[in-house]
Structure formats: C-alpha cells, structure tokens
Amino acid sequence: MTHPTGSTLLQGRPYRNSASTDVRETWKRFGWQPRPRFACVTCSQCGWAFGPGDSGFSSCREHAGLRPVED
Helix, strand or coil, X not given: CECCCCCECCCXXXXXXXXXXXXXXXXXXXCCCCCCCECCCEECCCCCECCCECCCECCHHHHCCCCCCCC
C-alpha cells in the first residue's frame, strides 16, 4: 500500500508474509540453532560413533578428518 506521499507502510522494505519467509533466515537472525535429527550417528563401514547429526556415514571416506566420540 502506497501512501499519498509515495512512501510505503513498510518504509521502503519489501513485504514478506509468513508463507514467503525463509525459516533458516529467521533462525540466523535470532541466533537459533537447528536440533540434529539423531542423537548419535555412526559409520556403516567401521561402526564408529560421531555424536549428534542429521545423517550417518556410509563409508570411512565420508568422515575422514572427524574424530569419533569417546564412550
């Protein structure tokens, strides 16, 4: 909506409704961190556990450089 003076109600900022808002952008703005999907992920090849994460590893090459969690 444009005011007769030419300014918008949002003072020049584009309107974004809840359907067009990117959730990741909102989380970043408030400093929120998404929760990992699983409490502990593992490697299918060697069986090592790596702690919380969204997915495990199929082969040891995928977790090269990462350290497994201590029991």
